[in-house]
Amino acid sequence: MSRVVHRFTRNVPDWQPRVTPVDLAKASPEQLDALKVTPSNTKVSDYVLVLAHDPETLNVRSPLFNGIMYDPGGLSRAERELGAIGASVVNRCIYCAAVHAARHAQLSKDTAVTDELFANGEKARLGARDQAIFDYSVKLSQSPPAVTEADTTRLREAGLDEAEIVDLILSTALFGWANRLMHILGDPVRKDG
Amino acid sequence: MAQPANPEASPWLGAAASAAQSRSNIFEMSRQAEGAVIAPRDPGGFPSDWRHAVAARIATLNALPDLAAHYLAGVTEPALRGLADPNTAGRDDRERSVIVFMDRVATQPRAVQAEEIEALKTAGVAEADIVRLCELNAFMSYQCRVLAGLAVLKGASA
Numbered sequence: 142m143s144r145v146v147h148r149f150t151r152n153v154p155d156w157q158p159r160v161t162p163v164d165l166a167k168a169s170p171e172q173l174d175a176l177k178v179t180p181s182n183t184k185v186s187d188y189v190l191v192l193a194h195d196p197e198t199l200n201v202r203s204p205l206f207n208g209i210m211y212d213p214g215g216l217s218r219a220e221r222e223l224g225a226i227g228a229s230v231v232n233r234c235i236y237c238a239a240v241h242a243a244r245h246a247q248l249s250k251d252t253a254v255t256d257e258l259f260a261n262g263e264k265a266r267l268g269a270r271d272q273a274i275f276d277y278s279v280k281l282s283q284s285p286p287a288v289t290e291a292d293t294t295r296l297r298e299a300g301l302d303e304a305e306i307v308d309l310i311l312s313t314a315l316f317g318w319a320n321r322l323m324h325i326l327g328d329p330v331r332k333d334g
Numbered sequence: 335m336a337q338p339a340n341p342e343a344s345p346w347l348g349a350a351a352s353a354a355q356s357r358s359n360i361f362e363m364s365r366q367a368e369g370a371v372i373a374p375r376d377p378g379g380f381p382s383d384w385r386h387a388v389a390a391r392i393a394t395l396n397a398l399p400d401l402a403a404h405y406l407a408g409v410t411e412p413a414l415r416g417l418a419d420p421n422t423a424g425r426d427d428r429e430r431s432v433i434v435f436m437d438r439v440a441t442q443p444r445a446v447q448a449e450e451i452e453a454l455k456t457a458g459v460a461e462a463d464i465v466r467l468c469e470l471n472a473f474m475s476y477q478c479r480v481l482a483g484l485a486v487l488k489g490a491s492a
Contacts, residue, residue: 159451160461194465195378198370198473205363215356233444284441285397286482293487303487304356310483311360314476321443321472326465328448 144330146235149259151246153239154329162190175200191326206319209311216301216308219248220274224309226255227278228316230262234324237316273299278313341407344368345400345477349484364477371466371473372408379463380470383411388433389474390418392440396478431457432467439471 146154163172165185175196176185192199210221222245229238242255258265263279266272273295280287296306346365372389373382380388390405406418416422417433424430435454438446454464 159448160464194462195469197374198469201366201370205367208360281479281483286479288486290486290489306487314479317475317479318472321439321475322468325439325446325468
């Protein structure tokens with residue numbers, strides 16, 4: 142098990158399932174539909190093959206995920222990623238944090254924010270707007286969720302409008318979901334070679 | 335705080351009617367996801383009644399009494415109602431293992447280790463059911479945080 146990655150990184154690791162993935166050759170029609178497997182697209186990750194054990198949920202979760210992270214309007218794409226990273230830091234989902242830190246760096250054309258996040262975790266010091274967003278996502282990700290009206294006021298003072306705050310709540314909450322699949326059902330492992 | 339909710343009503347109704355109307359499609363998809371984890375066509379080893387009780391338990395662990403009441407109202411089997419109380423363990427060894435796991439994933443996901451998944455397998459939980467349990471738990475985490483965040487947002491704008 143020495144290949145398991147324990148530190149936050151932007152280098153996306155491999156993911157080693159703790160539950161046997163569905164065997165594509167034996168998948169039911171409902172599983173194949175949820176996997177979106179077509180004759181021209183037969184490459185499916187182990188993670189999605191594990192989730193295919195519950196095809197009904199997988200089928201509704203994928204469009205919901207895409208809507209929350211990519212629908213136009215509201216909070217910027219990079220700031221939605223920041224909410225996702227806040228949740229992933231609290232829940233210590235190394236794999237999710239890597240994917241979404243890499244995406245944040247790409248969207249914002251800047252690695253400084255995620256460098257600081259990974260160096261200092263929940264105590265990271267960021268610019269005012271990023272700080273308000275990150276701190277909010279960390280508090281919402283506690284169990285039970287710990288946000289108060291003062292946290293919402295801080296978001297408004299940092300310039301977020303109502304629709305942007307709704308998007309931050311959604312992207313942070315979505316990663317409370319994603320982390321509880323990715324971090325619980327498998328391990329992040331160093332890529333071979 | 336929010337006014338007492340009708341426990342029979344969908345918990346997403348208030349969200350869709352509030353500040354969040356710009357994302358009404360998201361709330362419709364969230365309602366569908368709730369159906370998939372709480373009352374699935376193929377529930378595997380965990381029937382819908384059991385799922386309602388555990389959803390109420392997770393809502394209580396997240397300090398959301400209205401949401402807990404909503405799920406508890408859906409529990410028809412009296413013997414299952416006890417599971418909605420976080421101070422109650424399961425009724426046999428297998429269920430106790432499952433409930434310990436569900437509480438851990440709900441409240442301390444960062445601490446969950448590979449051995450805990452192995453313990454479920456040893457207790458006789460099928461691999462497909464382990465995934466179903468995680469989806470139920472993970473969805474509840476999402477729903478609790480969306481509703482908690484929106485309730486505070488609504489309060490702050492009043």
